[in-house]
Amino acid sequence: MKPLEVKAAVDHLVQERVPLFLWGAPGIGKSSIVRQIAQERGIGFMDLRLTLLDPTDLRGIPFFDAASHKAVWAPPAFLPDGSEPEGILFLDELNTAAPMVQASAYQLILDRRIGEYELPEGWAIVAAGNRESDRGVVFRMPAPLANRFVHLEMEIDPNQWRSWAVANGFDPSVIGFISARPEALFMFDAKSAHRSFATPRSWEYVDKILKSTPEEALLMPLLAGSIGEELAAEFLSWRASAGELPDLEAILEGESQPIPKSTNALHVLSSMIVARIEPKTPTQTLENLLGYLLELDPEFSVMIVKELQQKGVLLEKASNWKQWIKAFGYLLA
Known part of the structure; x- marks a missing residue:
């Protein structure tokens, strides 16, 4: 699944508090997507790197309770304590953790509790890890643990x-x-x-x-x-x-600027234009830009227009929009 599709899927499962495991190669943004969902929903986020934990770190340490004459497990202070009613507990590198740590996580995922600790009702569990083919040191996930997750693979x-x-x-x-x-x-x-x-x-x-x-x-x-x-x-x-690039601000002011001949320069210029133009950009500025784009290589002109439209820029309100459509509209299909 592509990142945007993964984000939408994770968002749905978090809302219903369905445990999920996000698979993918290293460095592709798995943890960033989960963190972004928590930020956008305005809920808590706790990132636990399980490779750094011992089994007792999750379960807690037992101590003797003199009042009840029983051994009681002291819950770890780093787990959600209910001060935030909703959130995401992110168990990163789960399949890289030692089997005993995975076993402790299994109880937390299965029962939403471990020892004396219970995960607050409004918290969802999301785990992530690299695939066995990614040259990482991973431990095969036990079938009962794997069956507790919805599995998604990110590309x-x-x-x-x-x-x-x-x-x-x-x-x-x-x-x-x-x-x-x-x-x-x-x-x-x-x-x-x-x-x-x-x-x-x-x-x-x-x-x-x-x-x-x-x-x-x-x-x-x-x-x-x-x-x-x-x-x-x-x-x-x-x-x-890429060489010398035209002055972007001069282009947007309607001043004449050279057209880059280098493909590399055109790629850089395209990125600069898309980054600079926003939905609130004045109509006159858009007209000046379209005037320049009419002289640009068709492939890059169309690419810029498509990306600006995806950003919500209303190029249609520019007076020379119909002129641009007449010149390059056939490439939009």
């Missing part, structure tokens, strides 16, 4: 990632490069011994590195440490070949 979608990256203000050269080379978004090879490889998470690191404006001598080592040496060299070469 990469470069188009959905591009929309997300634009909305989150990624460096246009990163967005442009992935637009030109969608396969570079995720280049994980379970058989490779390389420590660094490209994933949506590592491209987010690339964006942060570029925004930190490091010295030129540091740029290559930093990028290579994020996405691997070969891809880092290709990205920097691609970025340099």
